[in-house]
Amino acid sequence: MKIAFYGSSLLSSYWNGAATYYRGILKALAGHGYEITFYEPDAFDRQQHRDIEPPQWARSVVYPATQEGLRSVLAEAGAADIVVKANGVGVFDRELLEGIVSESRPDALRIFWDVDAAATLDEMRGDASHPVLQALPHLDMVLTYGGGPPVVDAYTGFGAALCEPIYNALDPETHHPAPHDARFTADLGLLANRLPDREARIEEFFLRPAAQLPQSSFLLGGNGWHDKAMTLNVRAIGHVGTGDHNAFNCTPRAVLNVARDSMAHIGFSPATRVFEAAGAAACLITDAWEGIEQFLKPDEEVLVARDGQDVAEILGALTPERAEAIGEAALRRVHAEHTYALRGRQVHRIFQEHQQRATEPA
Structure with missing residues (x-):
């Protein structure tokens, strides 16, 4: 057909x-x-x-x-x-x-x-x-x-x-674990274009924790952020092509997902980034939205934050060993249920x- x-x-x-x-x-x-x-x-x-x-x-x-x-x-x-x-x-x-x-x-x-x-x-x-x-x-x-x-x-x-x-x-042929890349070294990474219905949530879930954790490094990929005021520990690198997504997801200690206003409100709307990150065995921190447990199990396969304070506390307590365990568990889940x-x-x-x-x- x-x-x-x-x-x-x-x-x-x-x-x-x-x-x-x-x-x-x-x-x-x-x-x-x-x-x-x-x-x-x-x-x-x-x-x-x-x-x-x-x-x-x-x-x-x-x-x-x-x-x-x-x-x-x-x-x-x-x-x-x-x-x-x-x-x-x-x-x-x-x-x-x-x-x-x-x-x-x-x-x-x-x-x-x-x-x-x-x-x-x-x-x-x-x-x-x-x-x-x-x-x-x-x-x-x-x-x-x-x-x-x-x-x-x-x-x-x-x-x-x-x-x-x-x-x-997830398409395992295109998104999968990859070697670390020094270009993307950070404690927390986020891939997100600057959009009117998500900017305030990124300020809360990403830029606020960055201001609270001046000794930690934050990496922001995506279009439109060149003139946004940020603390010195945030590095905005512009558009990241899909060919670099695996390295971007695998290199930081954790990566963040921030839903747009409408999708966070209605729930049951995991972004592509959620599965790309899980497919790369990344430790994912996501903002809270209804239905997340249908896709990944909180605290075992994904870390869930209600606000920027939660993100800061999660990142402050996150050891490399726990981050690796969460990423591996997420990888197994998406391969089994979400391809x-x-x-x-x-x-x-x-x-x-x-x-x-x-x-x-x-």
């Missing part, structure tokens, strides 16, 4: 936190025999900051961020058995969603894949003309990056025929069940 997938970027993680998620899910689906074409706009300098070249397991189409480019890629939707529009493309999001409804075949499976469900749902609650609300009656299902029961209940309440979370996971191979199997099952329902007599 052919999948046409319209998303932000498969080739670049530059200002695009969903890249690893797309790669893991689609690579796994290709293993089930799907022929995948990923359509991404040439926008936001992503093509100048590619992390990978076009993969063998998917056809990659980069189109001009113009009306003509939009028309050219939507014209190909009619050739697909499964047509997917992900949110957060950043260019022509409304037109792409309307286009997969109008241009796909009547018998095609139409999907909205929401990689920021908490934010999308907030927008929908405040806007009766929201494009996702308008499209829901014409879509066969909504798949989400996370969110658990609160997101499923909200989407079905808005009229989605089906909503199922497909959580982040993209397992997520791909889940999505394949969802597609098969839909196809079966569609062919059953009325």
Whole structure:
């Protein structure tokens, strides 16, 4: 079966936190025999900051961020058995969603894949003309990056025929333990772009502990931090490509995960970073959010902090031996329960069940 997938970027993680998620899910689906074409706009300098070249397991189409480019890629939707529009493309999001409804075949499976469900749902609650609300009656299902029961209940309440979370996971071929790299030496590392709905939480969970622990070293990777006021023991190094993520996760004594406001509020939304860090056997400290125990066991496979004071206390008491034990336990857990191979199997099952329902007599 052919999948046409319209998303932000498969080739670049530059200002695009969903890249690893797309790669893991689609690579796994290709293993089930799907022929995948990923359509991404040439926008936001992503093509100048590619992390990978076009993969063998998917056809990659980069189109001009113009009306003509939009028309050219939507014209190909009619050739697909499964047509997917992900949110957060950043260019022509409304037109792409309307286009997969109008241009796909009547018998095609139409999907909205929401990689920021908490934010999308907030927008929908405040806007009766929201494009996702308008499209829901014409879509066969909504798949989400996370969110658990609160997101499923909200989407079905808005009229989605089906909503199922497909959580982040680990691709052991790309994210795994690696040798230490002196570039990333620190007591605590954090990978996070500077975003309005996460900045205050990073101030609390990362910059506040740094100010409290002047003898400890803190490493901040990600875009947008160049003009942020920080203490002298914080080193901001800018964008870190996915090829360096393993070394970044393996080198500091611990690494930190900080959820965005909406995802922390709704819970059940582990970021890609959680599984990347666990897959590298890193000792992960995460801010507290509902559902964490569904993915990693607190105090054994992950350390959970309620605020910056907790982070400072955890880091102050964390020995190298305990950090190593937590990282090894997390690695075992994600290999057993949270790989993209397992997520791909889940999505394949969802597609098969839909196809079966569609062919059953009325």
